[in-house]
Amino acid sequence: MSALREEISALIAQGGPITVADYMELCLFHPKHGYYTTREPFGTAGDFVTAPEISQMFGELIGLWAADTWMRLGRPAPFILAELGPGRGTMMADALRAARVVPGFLDAAQIVLVEASTRLREIQAATLAGHRIDWAASLDGLPAGPLILLANEFFDALPIRQFVRTPDGIAERMVGLSEDGALAFGLRPGARLDKRANDRLRDAPQGAVLEICPTGLGVAEKLGARLATSGGAALIIDYGHAGGFGDTLQALRAHAYDDVLAHPGEADVTAHVDFAALARTATAVGARAFGPVTQGTLLERLGLDARAERLKRDADAPARAAIDAARSRLAGTGANEMGTLFKALALVHPALDLVAGFAPDEEYRETPA
Template sequence: MAALTPLVLRQYSPTIYKPDGTAHTTKEELTPLAKHIRDTILATGPISIASYMQLALTSPIGGYYTRGQVFGREGDFVTSPEISQMFGEIMAVWYAMHWETMGRPAKTSFVELGPGRGTLMNDIMRASKRFKAFYASIQGIHFIEKSPELRRLQHDKLGCDWNDTTATSDKNSPGIPASGTSKSHNGLRISWYDLLEEIAVEQDCVPLVMAHEFFDALPIYKFEKSEGGKWSEILVDVAESTSIPTDPVSSSAKPSTSHFKYVRARGVTSNAALIMRDQRFGALFDKGDHVEISPESARIMIQLAEWISSKSGMGLIIDYGVDWTQGNTFRGIKNHRFSDPLSSPGSMDLTADVDFSYLRYAANGKARCFGPIEQGEFLHSMGIQARLQQLLHSTSDAKVQKDLVDCYKRLTDVHSMGRVYKVLAVLPAETAMTPVPFASAAAKEGS
């Protein structure tokens, strides 16, 4: 989950030339996590990119999300809610507006997947107080979050009292919140879960789902179409200390400090046989093309779609990506720059563009999807310019005013986040209405 506009990746590799003129690259430090991944590969053979991502992001040995400060200017990337309060305020307006159109249900609960530092939900709840009847319907907040450090940050951001907090039973990492009471938001109960299916919401309680920069961090598998229409899986292997690995993504040989490299599977892997049997992939791609597929994204999307339909809920999915399948978007993000995803696992965020067509395909027949539309269009249609004017008039400080305008531009400009990020709305399968502001993008069922 990372808010970045495209940047040129510059790699600096200390290269030493041996007497015969060939290049030898000094390898980076072998951290405990890198050693664990290396030993796993040496024991079992090359692993999928999905397995590598899971280890690098969530391993208790040193996975990226076990760290605390990964968001914001002091971290590796800045998300939209961290840029401006206006983002969360606009989301609150959207939920309140559609709560009205759906008959003002008496009970609602917010459900956020991958809530970051809790900034977005905190802004949504703060802005929701302006809509008294809507705010009164909110029974609680449910966070899907595996990271212990991020749970603690979310707990504090929403003003929960540690004296009234129930911790998990994990003895190896004490103080991980499982539930707490928010003093900032009228004593609402905040609950944390590892998985969506763990949430138990009353049958008459309508879920209001938010997935902001969640799907981009889910594990992907990568495949290359070979001779005869077969798909070869791209795997992660150990790079020898003297090797200059060839990256099958770019087909260029560059010295690398990483202990890992990409390789093509020698035969048809079980992943390739299972995932790529869908004929929609075979018809759209030619020999040599690469595709990135996230079965975990499809699995979660199916759950969300069925849940939203069965409980008459609503959801927004906001992420960077496109409405078709791509092949070469897997990357690392460190210190607000793109970086080699195989370098120093655990030190950077790993991400890939979201395939919104794949999410819609997964939801087909289970819920109605509207969009995706560009983030800039969504925010403008929902009134972000009017909110900007209100904030500008509330201060005479020129610097504050400039910062407000700069943040607005960053969120909406087509050369920044306004075009790269997309918004997809998910409503129950029986929904007849078109949600605001998706009139320009009629409901799209599976592709």
């Protein structure tokens, strides 16, 4: 039994079952045994590969999105160019290389990476050598001013709570101990939700699971309020859905799905992002939202095919095949492919009515629960 599993078991034995959110928090961010505290999860040697590591095209197109948005905002100078959860810094490096073609953009940008890990900050500094980089531990630590923010696979790692429609009412899914002392899921009856969530789940079929990410909604609220008052835009890309029900809690270990309770601290534990909830929260405090659209749609609208063809022009046959494979992986339209599973949402200042990659009729509109 791992040290973290022993600690979680002891915590439950002493204080009773814990929420799924508390379990995720411990698994991912425990100061001594947490997954992101102790491991290098990215890339083929880790547990998962993110879009920026699949191909430079991803980060380059995101960089051009940022530069285009900056121009639509009136070329503010200075402005904050920030990234939430920047990993190794690969996406930002590719984005900056592409965005340099827009006169004035890099000169006006104060680059800030929102990263709490000292270990990852050192890797990011090496990746982005040649650029002046500042760091913040959280969204609250960003400097004042107009903001263009990027977030790729950030929200999926934020802890969720799960609520279940049962014959006896709404219950919360908890992590407790089985009779033999193993970690096990159970239900705590009598859960209380806000009126909107309560009404949705009350009218859902028996067994329906509603996932709520309090931390993610808090980030969306702060971000929406800042964009509405200080100006700017944010692009959020992650795997998820536009509202709905279902148990999406999952664990990845060595590029394969793992039992969520089997290896706490040794597997990446995530959940699908509810983009409708993020949009609803941000627009409630004054921002506008566009999307979500699929990642494939976004990248194709930003020029993925043209960029792939340009890279292939001077490449040999194996390199051309690799570019085609990366393009397909990033924007594939199959039900279980990244281009479909991943979605993109733009949050913007209320005066911005055109956003690259999104059609005007894709603006988010609140609908009754």
